Amino acid sequence: MFGLKDDWELEVPERYFTLEDYEGGTARWCPGCGDLAVLTAVQRICRDEQLPPEKTVCVSGIGCSSRFPHYMKTYGFHGLHGRALPVACGVKSRRPDLTVWVATGDGDCCSIGAGHWVHAIRYNMDMVVMLFDNAIYGLTKNQTSPTSPQGLHTNTHPRGAWLPPLNPTAATLGFANVSFVAQTVDWNPAHLYATLVRAYEHKGLSFVRILQRCPTYTSQVFAEMQKDPSQLLLLTGGDNPELDAATARTFPNQQAHDSRDLAAARRVAEQHEPLPIGVLYRDPERPRYEDFTTVGLGMSDADKLVGLERELDKFSV
Amino acid sequence: MFGLKDDWELEVPERYFTLEDYEGGTARWCPGCGDLAVLTAVQRICRDEQLPPEKTVCVSGIGCSSRFPHYMKTYGFHGLHGRALPVACGVKSRRPDLTVWVATGDGDCCSIGAGHWVHAIRYNMDMVVMLFDNAIYGLTKNQTSPTSPQGLHTNTHPRGAWLPPLNPTAATLGFANVSFVAQTVDWNPAHLYATLVRAYEHKGLSFVRILQRCPTYTSQVFAEMQKDPSQLLLLTGGDNPELDAATARTFPNQQAHDSRDLAAARRVAEQHEPLPIGVLYRDPERPRYEDFTTVGLGMSDADKLVGLERELDKFSV
Amino acid sequence: MTSTTPGAGATAARPGKAPAQRVREHIVEIVSDSGEGAQKAGQTYGAVSAKMGNGVWTVEIIPAEIKPPARSRAGASGIRVRVGSEKVTNTGDQADLVVALNEQVLYGRIEQKAYKPGTIVLLESKWAKDPREEVRRDYAAALVEFRALGLDVREVALEEACQQVAQDVRVGKNMFVLGMLCHITCRDLDRAMEEVAFVFAKKGPAVIARNQDLVRAGHAFGEQVLEQRYEIPPREITRRMMVLNGNQAIALGVMAAGIEMVAMYPITPATSVSHHLASAFRGVGGVVHQAEDEIAAIGFAIGASYAGKTACTVTSGPGLALKTEFLGLAVMAEVPLVFVLVQRGGPSTGLPTKVEQGDLLAALYGQPGDTPKIVIAPATIEECLHFVVTARKLAEAFRMPVMLLTDANLATGVQPIPRPEVAADWLAPPLDQSPWQQGVTAYDWDLDTGLSPRPVPGQKGGEYVLTGLAHTKNAKVAYDPDSNQTGCAMRSRKLAVFGESLRPPQVHGDAEGDLLVVGWGSTLGSIEEAVDRARAEGQRVSALHLRFLSPLEPGLAEIFARFRRVVTVEINYSDAPGAPHVTKDNRRIAQLAQLLRTHTLMDIDCWSNVAGQPIQPGAIHAEISRRLQALRGES
Amino acid sequence: MTSTTPGAGATAARPGKAPAQRVREHIVEIVSDSGEGAQKAGQTYGAVSAKMGNGVWTVEIIPAEIKPPARSRAGASGIRVRVGSEKVTNTGDQADLVVALNEQVLYGRIEQKAYKPGTIVLLESKWAKDPREEVRRDYAAALVEFRALGLDVREVALEEACQQVAQDVRVGKNMFVLGMLCHITCRDLDRAMEEVAFVFAKKGPAVIARNQDLVRAGHAFGEQVLEQRYEIPPREITRRMMVLNGNQAIALGVMAAGIEMVAMYPITPATSVSHHLASAFRGVGGVVHQAEDEIAAIGFAIGASYAGKTACTVTSGPGLALKTEFLGLAVMAEVPLVFVLVQRGGPSTGLPTKVEQGDLLAALYGQPGDTPKIVIAPATIEECLHFVVTARKLAEAFRMPVMLLTDANLATGVQPIPRPEVAADWLAPPLDQSPWQQGVTAYDWDLDTGLSPRPVPGQKGGEYVLTGLAHTKNAKVAYDPDSNQTGCAMRSRKLAVFGESLRPPQVHGDAEGDLLVVGWGSTLGSIEEAVDRARAEGQRVSALHLRFLSPLEPGLAEIFARFRRVVTVEINYSDAPGAPHVTKDNRRIAQLAQLLRTHTLMDIDCWSNVAGQPIQPGAIHAEISRRLQALRGES
Ligand SMILES: Cc1ncc(C[n+]2csc(CCOP(=O)(O)OP(=O)(O)O)c2C)c(N)n1
Ligand SMILES: Cc1ncc(C[n+]2csc(CCOP(=O)(O)OP(=O)(O)O)c2C)c(N)n1
Numbered sequence A, B: 001m002f003g004l005k006d007d008w009e010l011e012v013p014e015r016y017f018t019l020e021d022y023e024g025g026t027a028r029w030c031p032g033c034g035d036l037a038v039l040t041a042v043q044r045i046c047r048d049e050q051l052p053p054e055k056t057v058c059v060s061g062i063g064c065s066s067r068f069p070h071y072m073k074t075y076g077f078h079g080l081h082g083r084a085l086p087v088a089c090g091v092k093s094r095r096p097d098l099t100v101w102v103a104t105g106d107g108d109c110c111s112i113g114a115g116h117w118v119h120a121i122r123y124n125m126d127m128v129v130m131l132f133d134n135a136i137y138g139l140t141k142n143q144t145s146p147t148s149p150q151g152l153h154t155n156t157h158p159r160g161a162w163l164p165p166l167n168p169t170a171a172t173l174g175f176a177n178v179s180f181v182a183q184t185v186d187w188n189p190a191h192l193y194a195t196l197v198r199a200y201e202h203k204g205l206s207f208v209r210i211l212q213r214c215p216t217y218t219s220q221v222f223a224e225m226q227k228d229p230s231q232l233l234l235l236t237g238g239d240n241p242e243l244d245a246a247t248a249r250t251f252p253n254q255q256a257h258d259s260r261d262l263a264a265a266r267r268v269a270e271q272h273e274p275l276p277i278g279v280l281y282r283d284p285e286r287p288r289y290e291d292f293t294t295v296g297l298g299m300s301d302a303d304k305l306v307g308l309e310r311e312l313d314k315f316s317v
Numbered sequence C, D: 001m002t003s004t005t006p007g008a009g010a011t012a013a014r015p016g017k018a019p020a021q022r023v024r025e026h027i028v029e030i031v032s033d034s035g036e037g038a039q040k041a042g043q044t045y046g047a048v049s050a051k052m053g054n055g056v057w058t059v060e061i062i063p064a065e066i067k068p069p070a071r072s073r074a075g076a077s078g079i080r081v082r083v084g085s086e087k088v089t090n091t092g093d094q095a096d097l098v099v100a101l102n103e104q105v106l107y108g109r110i111e112q113k114a115y116k117p118g119t120i121v122l123l124e125s126k127w128a129k130d131p132r133e134e135v136r137r138d139y140a141a142a143l144v145e146f147r148a149l150g151l152d153v154r155e156v157a158l159e160e161a162c163q164q165v166a167q168d169v170r171v172g173k174n175m176f177v178l179g180m181l182c183h184i185t186c187r188d189l190d191r192a193m194e195e196v197a198f199v200f201a202k203k204g205p206a207v208i209a210r211n212q213d214l215v216r217a218g219h220a221f222g223e224q225v226l227e228q229r230y231e232i233p234p235r236e237i238t239r240r241m242m243v244l245n246g247n248q249a250i251a252l253g254v255m256a257a258g259i260e261m262v263a264m265y266p267i268t269p270a271t272s273v274s275h276h277l278a279s280a281f282r283g284v285g286g287v288v289h290q291a292e293d294e295i296a297a298i299g300f301a302i303g304a305s306y307a308g309k310t311a312c313t314v315t316s317g318p319g320l321a322l323k324t325e326f327l328g329l330a331v332m333a334e335v336p337l338v339f340v341l342v343q344r345g346g347p348s349t350g351l352p353t354k355v356e357q358g359d360l361l362a363a364l365y366g367q368p369g370d371t372p373k374i375v376i377a378p379a380t381i382e383e384c385l386h387f388v389v390t391a392r393k394l395a396e397a398f399r400m401p402v403m404l405l406t407d408a409n410l411a412t413g414v415q416p417i418p419r420p421e422v423a424a425d426w427l428a429p430p431l432d433q434s435p436w437q438q439g440v441t442a443y444d445w446d447l448d449t450g451l452s453p454r455p456v457p458g459q460k461g462g463e464y465v466l467t468g469l470a471h472t473k474n475a476k477v478a479y480d481p482d483s484n485q486t487g488c489a490m491r492s493r494k495l496a497v498f499g500e501s502l503r504p505p506q507v508h509g510d511a512e513g514d515l516l517v518v519g520w521g522s523t524l525g526s527i528e529e530a531v532d533r534a535r536a537e538g539q540r541v542s543a544l545h546l547r548f549l550s551p552l553e554p555g556l557a558e559i560f561a562r563f564r565r566v567v568t569v570e571i572n573y574s575d576a577p578g579a580p581h582v583t584k585d586n587r588r589i590a591q592l593a594q595l596l597r598t599h600t601l602m603d604i605d606c607w608s609n610v611a612g613q614p615i616q617p618g619a620i621h622a623e624i625s626r627r628l629q630a631l632r633g634e635s
């Protein structure tokens, strides 16, 4: 299948993967950076789902968060700023056997990569897209991002960011063929983990916006929210993950949400105070682009040659 | 003001512009192409609003529809495929005195230009953006566009387009700082004209999706709708234009719509049968980017020199 | 002399069976408003000729607008067919015979220098009787103007004659014209009937019969139109041939190369490669991805290639511009990729449907930093097919992008070529998913050659992170001076190593002489034809055609040294030597010439233009003569 | 010899007042973990020196990560300050004196060849007593290793000493170090006090006083640290000076040039231009647009320029790649635009914070088709400011984009330069909104010069449609052969005409000799310093520095001809001559060398690397000596 060599066999049964099998060297983010929490969550999911490291690909753009693949001991593609999604889609297009994780920043995805974002949502290929939203350009040192709060003082807007921020979940919910949109925060490991598991389980493109602390540049942006759980609104029911009772109790605000209702999801996505977290929307029935791109994947050389001769015939005189 | 030469005077009072003053040579679109109707509507608005041709700039990308500026006798910028919006924003940024019209195609705006589309909506600069949506790549001869109906046979998808189409109005309504979204059809000149007038009047970026007939490649796409007015749903009330009674009567389906209600607008934007036309959404209060970019526009040379010396002082030892 | 029916300004004449004059070649054009079927008629005419064993080159005349208004000067839609006894390699000089369905469309062709004094123009005469006065006036004026230019205009009441057989003249006229041309140029009528049956096969027997009747009627009518007939004796066909254009050849090459993914964004004149693939690729298990833009297209292809799949992207100038950044990444991260660039007129949007060879330097140097890559340029339609196969092999062997530069001339030119014998080993080997060898790094550069094996996702133990940052052989990001120097050297080294497998190019003509004409890409046919003509006149001129632009084929300096003068002929911009303010010192020269100068330090001159047209052999021949004469003056 | 307090491994010593040794220059580095304030200390040290009248070059040492972990090898954060009696034009060779707050950060610097045997290293000694065993072990090992390399390591109990005055050592240590360095290198303590007051002005008198105390304490402590003191006699200051880096100079240049719009997208090392402008631009009525990406940034700038406003875009390699298509449009449609390119290590994402001169060919040839434009390269921080003014003038006079190539070396190097006398006529003239002259077309090319006046929206009667398609002088789309040829020729002609206003560049040194070293951009200081050293030794070597890359300055061939050998020194890739498989024939050479070869057909050699470091004068000097020796061998 898929042009695999005959002599290759999947050896999964003989192997058991531990967390270490996914740990690719010491992460070099700033102390307290939320990226680390996400890394840990993904490594745990890989372990819990026993994903063979060689069949797992982490794709990213450029930014602090896009260093993600370097800290995974899987295959990785740390490409160009804003271009994680086309690469990830290309990887998946003819390799449906690979598990694809995408790490992208608010600048990477929502600014320079915005066009690909619109279209990757529409392609709806089976992958988890993690938007590390720290409301700032981290790697280039403190410039305004599309999700920076209006008035935020940055190096490019020293008198405060001019415009109201873009809302990544609301925008995504307006794109055609959207199939999974969730929101979570890096500082609640249980919710983060559970949400990413849901994303992983969904067949199609799972878009997860992760509010991510950047203590170096935007410590103030999520500080309140982090201290005061009442600023979060836990979505429950529907496709939302079941949290253990202890974790669930830490959320004073909870709301049952029908994640199959697009209009409801859009309404919820507009909310800020408290900020909804959980699965906003899911539609398991949306067509996936790989259903088209994988056609013919297993074709034998003999069949290809027959096909080729047939094509040559069409031009022959 | 705005660095204009002292000896220049606005002579508008002495001039009266006729339609001819906006007609820039024979349009070279295919017979029956809907682009012509839009051109005529814009020329009429220019005349009716008595816009000085020299103060009017039409900006476009590349595509059949992007030939638009060539047929206007105003200033024009027929730039690069997908890049009409950044150019238009640049024009407006320091020339708030100019009226800017943008002509862009469904490929130009929603495919290659999608990233700029997201952000131009957010900048919300005062201009009218006309999306000529013929559901196809016209100029390059019949390739699938993001708005092509699923199953449409094109040169790149001879067995039918794979994915469900992107909905330009629904997407735009998900972008931050959106201030005006309307939808109309090229084959109803009264509604087209009235809608574009509303767009012109709105201060901020007015995004108007115009369903545009392409008899050459997608004659079937809007044919039914064109023949059968019951496939359209006329939005009324709120910011919607008042149509004359005769025109209004031709719409069997009408619906009162609160164009200040974003959720309602999004709901309406999802409707297809019948297809809503009119102003889906308007918010006159959104910040406009030119409020920031025009700061300092009128500064005198003397003041600039003072400012400059002050800056040099900061580095001086 | 001309039409059968008395029409305004048409002289009645009834020649008998016209005598056939033997010619070595003959160029016809059919020009009309768009939608009149001229192209179908011409293609069929070309196919008939190819089947007869003639050399053929067909090229469509495409108007700038999708559907220009009727009778517009810039709206010429049509086709040119050059038929010869020998192999025909280019579109040729000015036409011998033109069938024009109205007079206005001829203006554009005249502007493009398609005709010469003496070109016979068979012009539809109905306009002389048009109810609109301005039409009659324009028609009359054109007749005067065309004749003043020396065109041999014959008014022909085509529509009137056709009406007698056609249900709908507008639809049928093209086949009538086909028949007429078959008569005039002695094409085999039976083959024409066969070909018509083939072309209309899908439409059913009634349509076939109707069209065959039209051809027959046109054939009969042809007798009455022109006293001359031309015979272009064919050669016996010994190999199985295919008739196709360069873009179709590339599409077939993609399939034959075992490439399984082409990611693209529509752009003229590259798009038709994907049109063809979109319908055919499935037959060999491949897929076309129409991306949201060019950046995404190349990114998608690179992603697929990273994942071990053979991938290709196809574009033209503006698309190349957008792919610049990803192309640099592919070089840096050593991702195999076949990059097909169908060049068109530039700069910027330029002349989208016209030919230019103006992207050579952008391909070589366009990406910031040092980006060694292989750049090759097929010179014929046949090479368009085979070079894709080569490109894929090289991309994988050298773990780098390979660029294939063609142009609008190759893309749209149609020619019979030998049908290739495709072998299974052209196809991609199955994806290697065996465990990666322990101890081998992700970029395990052979320090001598720069070559390294490539791990592919799925290979256990090969896990690495591809990055566009400077990196070590372990694929680890590194900012130290030595790592970057080493990485750059290894990537560059591969070109030196590949270059060693190349042989010096063959000189066409004598190995020494007065003048060497150097070219690349689609100009091969015209250049060699021009050189052959000059050589037949006894001139000491030869031609050299380069297929490899990076690395260059070896031995160029030695070859050049054996000629008194070396000049490149290219379709791209160079300052005209005598132009105001242009000196020998500041002259901006053509792109290959520039490359060859820095490479050989020899005074390579250039002769180039950006007229957007294939360079005609006649024009090259004239330039050769001019230069040789100047040289004789010198010595 | 070392610390005042008995610490593990530190020898107690109490030297008296150290004697001051007069030196012509002195290079110090302060290296530490990030966040320890080393850069502020060094900048203040540099400013004090500049005010004293010394030549100064300061450059920050920036770690790859935002906040690398403490004590990490790649995490060195710090600063290098080169102080001289004369003007200092570059970062110099290996350091004379290093203050290191931990031993680990020294590894990265050693790797980057920043030190030499004999470099004095004042190393914080507290690590010897660290509670963590591995820290003590690492520290001990490093001492051995560093001393084996010949470094003159002196352990100093810095923190301990500082603790006696500082509220918080972590925050105060940098000022303590500043004081210590002021003592060792005989900096004027009063000026240092002034400067500290200036730096902390915003924080109020208490903070100022506390920091001044720290400086004083450090100064006193300095007496006890090192027996040597160094005196670098300054020269009298005759002009008002400014101390700034190249990016700040560009920002000031933008303001001085009357540019009113800078559209950019953040990218290292260009971003800081926009940081500076974002806070300062408002003072002269200008605005920075942070666009959604680089494509939008240049599009926005082009839009503003089309509308008659002076506009600029600033970027680095990957951004240049993305701007390729719009840059081509600006050339084609003749839109004035100042395009600042701050080069960094490539290809691809490469070495984002490191220097390279690798984008010259991409700037010149990166855009498909023929895209003549002016390309200039400032060679000094002062020129960074002035060349922007020039660029704007040229862009408007020649109606084309002007590219200004700087690099990370200029961007981050800090130097005193004469304060410019800004004139009102540097600013943009008011927008011309007077009616357009009847009968003048939108591209009313002077057929001799290619120049044309430009209508601006608002000008009545000037209405035209700018297009990237081939067009006539009326700005009408045209597909005919002549229009495109003419348009291309007119755009190219402007370069020839501009070139006539250039004069041959000045040779630094004798006008003839054995070796000419040719450079461009930021290497000026190092090259000339190296050449001066070699000349002082009696070598027949000179230097030539090019500021204009397109068009090239005239007379180069004549200048080159007066030297036996010509070699470019560049920071970009070239194959090493002796490397495996690299021959004279296939060697891939440095970018300026390539340009000069095709231009002069002379055998220009190159010496270049992609180590990501400024090329040190000592290294160039060594290379000069090597080459001259080889030459002597030859003759
Ligand atoms: C084409 C290009 N433009 C700009 C950059 C510089 N750059 C690197 S990362 C980045 C933005 C980072 O912000 P974000 O995506 O939010 O990621 P974060 O660092 O915050 O995780 C930018 C502008 C680049 N590398 N390439
Ligand atoms: C960078 C670039 N890519 C591709 C093209 C080719 N191209 C021109 S127009 C067009 C699409 C036209 O479709 P649309 O925007 O819907 O406009 P329409 O012709 O339908 O009005 C394309 C792909 C181009 N000119 N430039």
Ligand code: SF4
Binding pocket: A028, A029, A030, A032, A033, A034, A035, A064, A065, A134, A138, A139, A213, A214, A215, A216, A217, D066, D067
């Ligand atoms: S700058 Fe912010 S986002 Fe980047 S690593 Fe540091 S804390 Fe994380």
Ligand code: SF4
Binding pocket: B028, B029, B030, B032, B033, B034, B035, B064, B065, B134, B138, B139, B213, B214, B215, B216, B217, C066, C067
């Ligand atoms: S192809 Fe379609 S969109 Fe283009 S001009 Fe013709 S009808 Fe209009």
Ligand SMILES: [Mg+2]
Binding pocket: A063, A105, A106, A107, A132, A133, A134, A135, A136, A137, A138, A145
């Ligand atoms: Mg971010």
Ligand SMILES: [Mg+2]
Binding pocket: B063, B105, B106, B107, B132, B133, B134, B135, B136, B137, B138, B145
């Ligand atoms: Mg369209």
